[in-house]
Each structure stands twice: as C-alpha cells, then as structure tokens.
Amino acid sequence: MRKPRLLWVSDSPVLYTGLARVARELLPRLACQHDVDITCYACFSAHKDIDPTKFPYRILPGDDQYGRETLEDVLRREEHDVLVTCGDVWMMDWVARESRSSGRWVAAVTLDGEGMPEKWQDALRTADKVVTCSSFGTQVVEKIVPERRLRTIPLGVDTAAFKSLGSRRDEARLGLGMADRFVVGCVARNQPRKQLPLLVRAFKQFLASRPNAVLYLHCDPRDQAGSDLVELIHREHLERHAGVTCNVSVVQGATADDLNAIYGLFDVFALPTMGEGFGLPILEAMACGVPVVATDCSAVTELVRGRGELIRVKDRQTVGPYNIALAIADTEHLVGLLHKLYESPELRAEYGRRGREFAETMTWDRCAEQWAELLEEVVAEGDSPSSTRRRAGSDVDLWPSPPVLSRRPPEGPNGGGSGMRIAVVSTFDYPCGIGVYSESLVEQWRKLGHEVWCLGERVPPGGLRGEFPAGQTVRCWQRGRSWAEVARTVRRLQPDVVNLQQELSFCWDPGEWDAVLRQIQAVCPVVVTYHTLPKEPQPVTRNRRPDVVVLTSPRAFEAALREGWTTDNLAFIPHATARPLSALPDEVSHRVVTWGILGQGKGYGECLEALKLLLAEFPDATLTIHAALVPGAWSEQVQFFESEVMPGVWRRGLDTKVRVVLGWPSDGDLQALVAEHSVGWLLYHHFDSAWCASASLQVGWSACRPVITSWAHHFDVTPDLQ
Known part of the structure; x- marks a missing residue:
C-alpha cells in the first residue's frame, strides 16, 4: 500500500515559535512511526542545509509570508494526497481561493478568542477537514463547520525533556542568586496578547509585601511586536527584582534542555494572557511540576482548571483588524493568587503533582497517533467517499x-x-x-x-x-x-x-x-x-x-x-427503572411516571412537551416530577422551578396532572408513590431533550415498558468482544 503523501504548511520547524514547535515534534513522528511521506513548506525560512537526522522529511524553504506568493506553484508541482495548513485562520484563509487540482485540504487552526470574520468562515467551509487543538476552538468552529468535518486534536509535550529538576534545582537557583527567592516566571513571546506589562505591574504590587520575590521573563525584551520590557522594568524601578532573558528571538531560541532548566527555577508560572489557541508553555510548565496561574479564558481554562489557579476575567475587548474578542485579566486577582501560592507550599506542590500527571497524558506520540488516524481517513475519503465512514441515511436502521x-x-x-x-x-x-x-x-x-x-x-x-x-x-x-x-x-x-x-x-x-x-x-x-x-x-x-x-x-x-x-x-439501551419492581400488582387503576431532573434548567420547555405527549397517550396517568437538585446550587434551582417550571406546567394546562417534588427520590419515595397511586408503570429517567420528539418518545416508552419488572435482562448487555 502506498504511503499517504502529506504537504504540511506552517512556520519552519527550524524556528522557535509555537507553530514551529508543532511541526518539529509532530512531523518526525508521522514520518517515522506512522509511515507518512511528508513534504514541509517552511514559512519564514530560507534554510537549505537541514540535518536529515533531526528532520526526516523534505523541507521546502519558503521565505514569503505563509506561502502566499509561491505555494500555488508548489501545489501544482508537488504531488500530494493531503494539504495541511497549520496556523491561525488569518494566516491561511487565502488557501480557500487557490485552485487545488489534487489532494484534500485539512485546515489545522488555532483560535484564541471569540468571533470570526465572514471571510474566515467562508474559508473554513471549503476545507475538507478542520482540526482544532482545544475544545474552546471546537466550540467556535462548530457553528460554521458540520460535525463530520471537525476534529479536536490537542497538542502535546515531551515529558522526557520537560520534567522536574529534582535535586539539581537548589544548585541551579543558588548559582543564579535565587536560593532564598520566590521566583515568578513566564515563558512567552513578547506580544500584546500575552499581556506581559500587566504581569510586570501585578508583580510590583506583589513585591510590596514579598520583598524576596523576583520576576523572570523568558522572551525577546524588545520584540518588534511587543513592548520594550527593559524600559518598562526600569520605569517601575524593578531592576533588582526582575530580569529578561537576552538574545532570544524566533530565529535564536532556547533548546528544550535550556527551557526545562528555566522552568525549573520557577516557584510559579504566571501568564495573564488575553487568549491562547492552546498554550504550550503552560503544558511545559506543568510537565516540569511548576504550579500555573493563567487567565480563565479560551483554551487556558481546559489546561489549568483543577490543576492550577485561574485569573478572573475583568473585561473583554474587541481588538485587531479581525475584531476578535479577547479577555483582560484582573490584575488585583492575579496579585491575590500569587499571595495565595506564596503562603502555601503544600498547594504549590499539589498543583505541581496534578499538572505533571496531566502532562503525562498529553504526549506528542498521542497527538501523532490521532493525526495519523485522521490522515488515513482523509485519504480514504478522497479515494472513495462512499466506502469509508457510513452516514445515517435511508439504508440505516436508526433503532x-x-x-x-x-x-x-x-x-x-x-x-x-x-x-x-x-x-x-x-x-x-x-x-x-x-x-x-x-x-x-x-x-x-x-x-x-x-x-x-x-x-x-x-x-x-x-x-x-x-x-x-x-x-x-x-x-x-x-x-x-x-x-x-x-x-x-x-x-x-x-x-x-x-x-x-x-x-x-x-x-x-x-x-x-x-x-x-x-x-x-x-x-x-x-x-x-x-x-x-x-x-x-x-x-x-x-x-x-x-x-x-x-x-x-x-x-x-x-x-x-x-x-x-x-x-x-x-x-x-434506554434508561428504565433504577430498581427491579417485580412485586408490583398486575391490576392497577393509575399509572405514575416518575422523572428525575438534574436541575440545571436546560430544555425544560421541551421536557414539558414530552409530559404533554405522555398524558395524551396515557390520559389516566398521574405524573410526578422529582427534581433532583445539584448540591451547592439549591437556592438557584428552587428559584428556577418556582419561576420557570411550574408556570410552564400551568400554562400548558398540566397543573392538575403534574406535581413537582424538590429533592432526590429515595427508595422510600418510590415506595410511597407505589402505595399512594397504585403504581403500574414506573419510568425512571433523566429529563433529556432527546425525549422531546414524539417518535423518539414512542420508541423510548415502548422499549422501557417490557423491562420494568425485568430490569436484569437489560443489564445483561456487555457485547461479545471476541
């Protein structure tokens, strides 16, 4: 079988950017572990002397911006099955206008904020597949692209390269005069979205009561896209307490070993970003066992929640020529979180442990495996779309x-x-x-x-x-x-x-x-x-x-x-009663249907429609809604039922047939219902909008009724996996 031929377009893997890191980590794994024939069109790089041991695939130097001037010729000249463009949508939206006589287009996009210009939407609609690297990105794109053409493939981290310094940490800090210092660190590009000036100001407030603190910024201090951090540190009189790495740029960066040594110096990694497409430095810091403080926005939330501290969003601003809504971190909250972690070494250690555990599940090998599966699928669809993933249609039995x-x-x-x-x-x-x-x-x-x-x-x-x-x-x-x-x-x-x-x-x-x-x-x-x-x-x-x-x-x-x-x-296999009710009498005068609601207020109108349909089918039924309230949100949910559910019941004329009981139905509740109403049929189910349409409801009801007194039969469903 012929190898799938891939043309990958992104920042050159010889550079030191996030997109370059993706290419540098992912492409060798696809080439060597998954037998993919790869050609990389390397944007922003005219390098021709490439070490084949580090880059086991062809690299075509591309010194124009994202290939806008020369990629069309490359597409005609280079035979390929799949074209992958990797970057922000604005970098690659022009690809949709190019004539592609062969191959299929996979747009791997990073999205760091909300909102999307119409031309971006039009571009993504023409792609054969759209790949995002975060659930946040998927939520933005899913409004535009059908689910069958959308994938989420998170990025990874090399946990063998990024790890705790262990016993070497104290020696490294001593050599830099940081032995007794509390180090707040950040690894990020110096650009407006990263909000490094905000971090400097927050650190100054933190320093006022923590005089042993230092700020370590690893970035280009005078990046043309960002701020003059040297001047800012001088203006804030922080020269003795803050420093910026020298001689760092997109073409002269730090190796993985160097970065690991830098992360190892930090007591806390802090990034008050306005938004991230993924957040590789956050994951790298976690892999090194460093607790993370970052803005509660975009993909950052997915990485940090439960494993670090999230900075509250104070405001959102629409910025840039594409009108993207980005977050503004709350400076005061950031200062408070730094104090919180300063005062609790135990919490820092716990976040470090959780972060490392999470990082161990987010490997580049995993990422490459998912990409290999996607490429195989895309190639198969290109050869014979009807022979691959079968869609639901007239020839598929839905039930x-x-x-x-x-x-x-x-x-x-x-x-x-x-x-x-x-x-x-x-x-x-x-x-x-x-x-x-x-x-x-x-x-x-x-x-x-x-x-x-x-x-x-x-x-x-x-x-x-x-x-x-x-x-x-x-x-x-x-x-x-x-x-x-x-x-x-x-x-x-x-x-x-x-x-x-x-x-x-x-x-x-x-x-x-x-x-x-x-x-x-x-x-x-x-x-x-x-x-x-x-x-x-x-x-x-x-x-x-x-x-x-x-x-x-x-x-x-x-x-x-x-x-x-x-x-x-x-x-x-639909839900039915939670307990066997084999002791129920056969002759009954009423039917009681007990529903369990996980009280979050979603789809209640459709649920009431479902009740109406049930009453139409069973006119003698008495329906009792047991509203199962989520602990910690009692008052809000009680208010919801009083203000929304019960008026809805009344408006639909169901008030004489439906009652609501707040609380989780225990076995005693069920026994009381049996005794009070001579229960004949008991359907125990979460409220779910899946049960709204009459056809679905009819299927669910007919499927559940025969198993009410024989629930054991439906538990015997473990498939034969031979």
Whole structure:
C-alpha cells in the first residue's frame, strides 16, 4: 500500500515559535512511526542545509509570508494526497481561493478568542477537514463547520525533556542568586496578547509585601511586536527584582534542555494572557511540576482548571483588524493568587503533582497517533467517499436492537461458572441518576456471576445499596480530576472488560480522554455508556474510539450514526427503572411516571412537551416530577422551578396532572408513590431533550415498558468482544 503523501504548511520547524514547535515534534513522528511521506513548506525560512537526522522529511524553504506568493506553484508541482495548513485562520484563509487540482485540504487552526470574520468562515467551509487543538476552538468552529468535518486534536509535550529538576534545582537557583527567592516566571513571546506589562505591574504590587520575590521573563525584551520590557522594568524601578532573558528571538531560541532548566527555577508560572489557541508553555510548565496561574479564558481554562489557579476575567475587548474578542485579566486577582501560592507550599506542590500527571497524558506520540488516524481517513475519503465512514441515511436502521448479549456464566450465578472480570468506572453513590444506574448495573452483573470492581468516587465499603466486598471497591477518580489513576488501577486489576459510565462533566479534556482510553485499551476492551450527548458529539466520538459505545437516548444514538459509527459497535439501551419492581400488582387503576431532573434548567420547555405527549397517550396517568437538585446550587434551582417550571406546567394546562417534588427520590419515595397511586408503570429517567420528539418518545416508552419488572435482562448487555 502506498504511503499517504502529506504537504504540511506552517512556520519552519527550524524556528522557535509555537507553530514551529508543532511541526518539529509532530512531523518526525508521522514520518517515522506512522509511515507518512511528508513534504514541509517552511514559512519564514530560507534554510537549505537541514540535518536529515533531526528532520526526516523534505523541507521546502519558503521565505514569503505563509506561502502566499509561491505555494500555488508548489501545489501544482508537488504531488500530494493531503494539504495541511497549520496556523491561525488569518494566516491561511487565502488557501480557500487557490485552485487545488489534487489532494484534500485539512485546515489545522488555532483560535484564541471569540468571533470570526465572514471571510474566515467562508474559508473554513471549503476545507475538507478542520482540526482544532482545544475544545474552546471546537466550540467556535462548530457553528460554521458540520460535525463530520471537525476534529479536536490537542497538542502535546515531551515529558522526557520537560520534567522536574529534582535535586539539581537548589544548585541551579543558588548559582543564579535565587536560593532564598520566590521566583515568578513566564515563558512567552513578547506580544500584546500575552499581556506581559500587566504581569510586570501585578508583580510590583506583589513585591510590596514579598520583598524576596523576583520576576523572570523568558522572551525577546524588545520584540518588534511587543513592548520594550527593559524600559518598562526600569520605569517601575524593578531592576533588582526582575530580569529578561537576552538574545532570544524566533530565529535564536532556547533548546528544550535550556527551557526545562528555566522552568525549573520557577516557584510559579504566571501568564495573564488575553487568549491562547492552546498554550504550550503552560503544558511545559506543568510537565516540569511548576504550579500555573493563567487567565480563565479560551483554551487556558481546559489546561489549568483543577490543576492550577485561574485569573478572573475583568473585561473583554474587541481588538485587531479581525475584531476578535479577547479577555483582560484582573490584575488585583492575579496579585491575590500569587499571595495565595506564596503562603502555601503544600498547594504549590499539589498543583505541581496534578499538572505533571496531566502532562503525562498529553504526549506528542498521542497527538501523532490521532493525526495519523485522521490522515488515513482523509485519504480514504478522497479515494472513495462512499466506502469509508457510513452516514445515517435511508439504508440505516436508526433503532436496531443491541448488537449482541453478554457472556453469561454457563452454570448461572450459583453454579460455579466463571463469569467475566468487569471494572465499572462511575460516580457511585453520587446524588445523580448515573450513580443509581451504575449501582443497579453492578448488582445485576454480580447476580449473573460476573466479578465486578467499582472504580470511582464515593465507593467505600457499604457505600452501595447491596452488600459488596470491600476489596472490590477502589476510589481512584473524582469528578473533574485526572483519569490517570483509573488507567493505573485497570493495569493493576487486569479485567476482561472496562465499562466507563460517561457523562459530559466527567472528562472534559479530549486529550486526556484519548490518552487514558489508549492506556486502558492496551489492557482490555472498553465499553463506554454515554448518558448525555451535546449537539456535537463528545471527543470520544471524534478521536480515539472505545470498542463499543452504549447510548441511552435516541437522539444521541442517531447523532453517533451520523458521526460515522455503525451498529456493529454501537448499542441503544434506554434508561428504565433504577430498581427491579417485580412485586408490583398486575391490576392497577393509575399509572405514575416518575422523572428525575438534574436541575440545571436546560430544555425544560421541551421536557414539558414530552409530559404533554405522555398524558395524551396515557390520559389516566398521574405524573410526578422529582427534581433532583445539584448540591451547592439549591437556592438557584428552587428559584428556577418556582419561576420557570411550574408556570410552564400551568400554562400548558398540566397543573392538575403534574406535581413537582424538590429533592432526590429515595427508595422510600418510590415506595410511597407505589402505595399512594397504585403504581403500574414506573419510568425512571433523566429529563433529556432527546425525549422531546414524539417518535423518539414512542420508541423510548415502548422499549422501557417490557423491562420494568425485568430490569436484569437489560443489564445483561456487555457485547461479545471476541
């Protein structure tokens, strides 16, 4: 099979810019590890003597701006399957106007602010694929580009090169006269977006009460695009407490070893940026175990939240010729965060540990693997679009049965058969439907004779409703924290299959998700149960894929089919009752439908429409809404139900048939409902706009009704992964 031929256009890999770093790290891996035939059109560089051991691919020198003058000739002359342009949209928007007789165009774009000019939008619409390196960038582009042409591939860091100095740190600081100093450092280009003057002013305020502090800036102090930092430091009388690296520019930068030594000097890395397309220096600082303070904006939030301190955004300004809305960091808040970290070595150490753990999941090897998969897909689509990722259409059954059933032990639960070894990762015993769902799932699988471990938060012995061996509960993950410990636990347990009970807030970072998924799949197959899906599929359906995905709402199932999944590795299993209700009488006079709402106020109007449809189908039903309020937001959610939900019920004429109960329904609540209303059917489900359309509602209802008194059958759904 012929190698895919790639023409990559970006800053020259011999330079010292962020885009050059991407090319320098990514292209050798694609060439050597993934067998891609690469030609790099190197912008801003006329270098012709290139070391082939460092750059194992052809480099075409390009000294004009982003190839505007000469790339068209290169496109005609160089045979290629895929053209990749890597940079800000404004750098490459002209490519859309060029005549490309062959090859497909992948636009790899970095977006550091909100808003996009019309000509940028037009350019991205002509690209065959658009790749962003952050969830923020994806959110900006998804309004313009169809989901099937959009990918999120985060950048990486070389954790072998960027690491803690360890015992060498004290010696290095002593040699520079920093032994007893608190070092606030920054590695960034001196340009307006980085807001280095704001950092200088904030440091001056911090210094007033912390006289042992110093500021270390690694950048070109007189970059023509930025400020004269030497003059600014002199004006602020900081010569004895602030310094800037000399002889640094885009053509004369520091090696990875030099940068690692610089990061190692810092007690805190601070960057009051207006916006970042990704933030490589932030990730590098994390890899070195340095706590990070950066602005709560753009892709920065994804990198830093939970692993460092985020500077509050004081204002937003529309800047530049393209009218991009960028953030202005709150100087006073930055000063306060520096004091906070100064006073707490323990917090600095904790952020350093979390940052390093996260960095270990964000490798360039992972990035290259995702790019290789994308290039293979793009080449295949170019050869025969109809033969690759099948889309949902008239020939696709949107409502198939689950593809296969699980392997039940031959002798049954008490017959001595050997079941599967299953690790279930979820938010056990958390006050939400997923926790209840997961507990019931574990109980049913145990009854079927499988050996099950619970991995997640809140899984102490006895935490589950039923008896559960203490040795099979492992607290190795918390909501909003790193998944790295989950991968380590799976490697230790060596199960037959891992089931991840996934929800939007559980793993928001696509790079970490892909890396952890890869590590788990090296041990065993992965089945992901998705309980919610946004209008654009989660990163799990864009990048590295599980072996099987189970979706619990019709709309999510349909979206996944359109994203390119097939029913060979996709199952639709709707939610039903959280507890078996086999004791219910057959003859009843009323039907009660209990819905659980995770009270965040989204889609309530559509949910009320769903209630209206249910009442039309079951006119004798009495519907009780149990509003499950999120801890920490009680008052806001109570106000929401009083001001929005109940008036909506009244306006739709449902007030005599629907009641709202605030709080999470316990087993006692369910028993009370059974006793009060002679319950015949109980449907336990999150409110989800997937259940709004009558067709979806009808499918969901008909699928759930037969399993109300036999929920165990629907838990027996682990696909045959042979």
